[in-house]
Amino acid sequence: MRPPSFSGAEGPLAAEEFLKVTETILTVTRIAPAEWVDLMDIQLTDTARIWWTAEKAHLERPILWETFTDRFNRKYFPQSARDELLRRFVELKQGGRTVDEYEAEFSSLSRFAPHLVTDPTIRRHQFQKGLDKYIRAGRQ
Template sequence: MPPRRVTVHHENEASNETQSSVGPEGPPPPPQLERNIKNEFRKECPPVFDGTGDPAKAETWIRAIERIFKFLRCTNQERLSCVTYQLTGSAEFWWETKQRTMTREQLGALTWENFKEELYDKYILRSYRKDKKAEFYNLKQGRMTVTEYDRALCDMSRYAPEQVNTDEKMAEKFCAGLRHEIRMALACRGRLSYAESLSRALDVEEAMPREKTTTPTTPTPPKP
């Protein structure tokens, strides 16, 4: 009796293998290409820092760089690799010297926050930040409009963030520095949020009588 022939269904086996490799969730996603973060960073036209000028210039530079980092969602290493390209002049020499004084372990553990601390200690001195903090603490409206006072308050709050880290603290600080007549008008309203305090203060200011400016007149000389 001749042996039985075994039929191999190659097509079925191939289709079964394909289905098993694909799985119930479909084919695997294509591998993600590694982005060139330095090119993406330069497309945003980041400013450079040369280490000259007053401390406010260094502050402005740091804030502009960090806005780009947040927009691009840069990692810690990407931030450090990009920021060194934006240092020029004496700032570039300072950072090169600073790196030479670090150990290999310190360089490996370096973070963006560490870099900012080093830059602040060099270009935004503690005495400057201390003076600005005291200036913010004593800030009053004076002869400023409510809008100008509010802008100054928000601008200088970065020097004492712990004093205005809640909406309640910000409202208290805002009201405490208002002119007496505006502050008294807001006091009868009870506890207000910062936005409500600002809105009420603007309304009171609008209703107050404006100071009249007198134009000096020159006397006309008598006719000969």
């Protein structure tokens, strides 16, 4: 298994995906969590590697994975990006796409609005609200 790399230029969703995939690979390969942070020297490239080299110089050793992910998210997946994805979810419209295409984006963005999707009734309402009018009319 080849772990992903991250340069810092990919954007917030790519940062989130980088951490998810990395954690999955490290878990299934049974690498000790105490060694996870050290592997970031290999996986981070370009500006992300420069950032991490400077960042870790200030941190007490050993650096915990939770510390790394907290700092990484503050830098590459900040609250402002999460807020923007929440806004995109709330304002999501089908916009002429197929229902399947709309549903795929709805599902992808829904993880940023758990309070709007955990209840099936609220989730259904949120989904229907974004459907094109002619489809919405046919579903009622």
